Amino acid sequence: MLKNEVIPINFDRPSERTSLSDALQDNLNDLYRFALRLSRNADEAQELTQETAARAWERRDTIVRNWRAWLFQTLYHTFLSGKRRSKRWREDEAGDPEMAESGSCADPLPALVAAEDVRRALESLPEHLRIVVWLSDAEDFRLREIATILDCPIGTAASRLARARSALRQMLSVYATRKMRKS
Amino acid sequence: MNCQEYRKQRLLDHEDGTLSDEARLHLVECGQCQMFQKEEERLRAELKKLANSEQAPVALRRRISGMVERPNASKRRDLRRWMAAAAAVVLLAGATAGILWDRYTPSPERLAQAFVADYLQYLPGREQIAADSPQQAEEWLQGRVDFPVHVPTVPGAALKTARICDISGRKAALLQYHHNDSNTSISIFVAAEPRAYEREKMQVNVETSGHGVRSVLWCHRGLVYDVVATLNDSSMQQIAEAIRQQTP
Structure with missing residues (x-):
């Protein structure tokens, strides 16, 4: 079992001269993609990204060491606020019925992987696994940053990352097998 | 070190940017973990490819740019804030008299x-x-x-x-x-x-x-x-x- 560790949040030490305006422009694609992973809907992802930018802009006097992580954290909190307020968010924690969280680590990736299969497999993951693997492998956040963004212990983030990768490999392998049988 | 221990430690070693000597040695000697690492890197590459294919819509970018790059709007907002602050001072003065304060509690x-x-x-x-x-x-x-x-x-x-x-x-x-x-x-x-x-x-x-x-x-x-x-x-x-x- 990986050791849990609480990561301190300290927004009081400025070390970057980047303004929030620059950070928003530079990270807009990344934020939108993260919003897509959370909402799994393009229209709602746009709304979420825009609301995040507005909320972040209201807090633009905040002194922040890591704008990018702060923006992602803000987006995640905005998403959670929306979930608490709106009954129309339904988190599909069950995920794909064929996915086993403790799937085999040995599932090899198919030789050719279609982008659509990757998206489908990703969206089939339960939210808490989907967002960790996205933040790590697509957005290059370190585990410490992911733990801060999601407000969870670093051990939990690491465990979820391992499980998510395993589940993705398993699903991509299943999709490839099905395609071979059809052809 | 067995494979399970290697894979757990690799997550944390990767986090720190270095691989421990024990983990390096295991990787050199273990074909399965070498394959596992290659698969992880391939998966990462596929996720990055997916990320690169997704861009924020132009209209969204314009709306957000407009929001953060409106100096006049910013000035108007500052003016409103100044007026709100001035109003707050007036309220506070009223509170001293104990007349207005209770209305805003x-x-x-x-x-x-x-x-x-x-x-x-x-x-x-x-x-x-x-x-x-x-x-x-x-x-x-x-x-x-x-x-x-x-x-x-x-x-x-x-x-x-x-x-x-x-x-x-x-x-x-x-x-x-x-x-x-x-x-x-x-x-x-x-x-x-x-x-x-x-x-x-x-x-x-x-x-x-x-x-x-x-x-x-x-x-x-x-x-x-x-x-x-x-x-x-x-x-x-x-x-x-x-x-x-x-x-x-």
């Missing part, structure tokens, strides 16, 4: 709603600290708010952060805890009790719920306390009672 129900709204819309703020202990949080809060804050121990929950927030125009201390069983957060707000409550000798004990969130608010010795969380009624009462017993 929120009722306990309104105050509870404001605490819940902050809970729902919480964003990382400028004044915040990760608190390892109640004592550390108390030391940090001292001087940042003009009332003493005793940071309670909440049964079944761990203190995570302390921060300053603005509730209905008043500074409040917000203590955030992580509730272990439900894996949710509990917010405890502490603020100075409005003078109107003391003057009118109001017995303040307000329980509200809405949007899946419950709030239990009460006053004790010149301070307002509010527990806000998405827990059931029984848990909320237990927490509130535990805090009441600990507050001096």
